[in-house]
Amino acid sequence: MSERKNPRVMLSAETLQRRVQELGEQITQDYRQTEHLIVVPILKGSFLFAADLIRHIDLDLSVEFLGLRSYGAGTESSGVVQITYDLTRTITDKDVLVVEDIVDTGLSMRYLFENLATRHPRTVRLCSLLHKPARSRAKTNIDYLGFTIDDHFVVGYGLDYDERYRNLPYIGVIE
Ligand code: IMP
Ligand code: MG
Numbered sequence: 001m002s003e004r005k006n007p008r009v010m011l012s013a014e015t016l017q018r019r020v021q022e023l024g025e026q027i028t029q030d031y032r033q034t035e036h037l038i039v040v041p042i043l044k045g046s047f048l049f050a051a052d053l054i055r056h057i058d059l060d061l062s063v064e065f066l067g068l069r070s071y072g073a074g075t076e077s078s079g080v081v082q083i084t085y086d087l088t089r090t091i092t093d094k095d096v097l098v099v100e101d102i103v104d105t106g107l108s109m110r111y112l113f114e115n116l117a118t119r120h121p122r123t124v125r126l127c128s129l130l131h132k133p134a135r136s137r138a139k140t141n142i143d144y145l146g147f148t149i150d151d152h153f154v155v156g157y158g159l160d161y162d163e164r165y166r167n168l169p170y171i172g173v174i175e
Contacts, residue, residue, distance in 0.1 A: 007155055007165065007172030011147060016129075016157060016171065019146050020049065023127060024056020027097065027144060036060050038096045042112070043067040043085060044166070045101030048158035049129045049146075053099060064089055066098075070108040081111040091121045101159050102130040106138035130154065130171070 031037050037059050041050030043066065054063065067085030096116065103109055109126060116124055127144035134151035149171075155161045156168030165172070 005175075007168065007174045009170050010149065010152070010154060010173050011157075011171040013157075013169040016146075016169075017052065020052045020129075021056045023144050023146060024053050024058075027053075027127065028056070028058045031059055031095065031097075034059065034095050036062070036095070038089075038091060038094050039063050039099060040066050040087065040091075040096055041099045042101070042108075045158050045160065046099050046129070048166070049101060050099045053127070062089075064091075066112075068108055068112060070111075081108050083115070091116065091119050091124075093120065093122050096121045096124040098124065098126045100126065100128040101157075102132060102154070103128045103140050103142060104132045104135050106136050106140040109140050110138040129157075 037057075039050065039054055039057070039061050041047060041063065050063070054061065064087045065085060066087055067083065068081060069084050070081045098112065098116075100109065113124065125143040126141065128142050129146040131142055131145055131148045132151060133148060152173045153161065154171050154173055155165035156170050156172045158166055159171070160166045161174060
């Protein structure tokens, strides 16, 4: 095994869990009149966040994954967004909640929301664990936000650097 240095803790597992519970409760409250909610976790980055979040959403819901790729192997946004895995069901006339790991430039969410609009959902909102406003290139309306962070490249709790570190239970910064 090679030497591995753990990233510095930015948001601890406890801090994340507390906020995720609050978000789940808020979503439960806001959608209490809604017949059925379709939760759309964006792969791969939001898989841990979404798994924890839905356990705090006390509603009739289903989960439909959607895969997006906006980054190469490095840490810079290419601005080019690709759907790597699409929804398996129609969202026409449905209430959709997109669950994302982090909004950085905002280009991925701009592309996705334009794409989803063509499928005519009844409503579509965004829940993002993190927002890094320093690098914004497209205005993004985040309906449910976990934390605003400074301009660091973060990993863990689903987020990767070159596909690594997704398994960390906290959000950390590589030094
Ligand atoms: P955007 O299109 O620039 O907003 O980038 C969104 C996507 O880039 C996110 O869903 C992440 O997958 C990835 N990303 C952006 N910033 C980070 C980071 O600090 N760590 C890990 N992934 C990131
Ligand atoms: Mg992502």
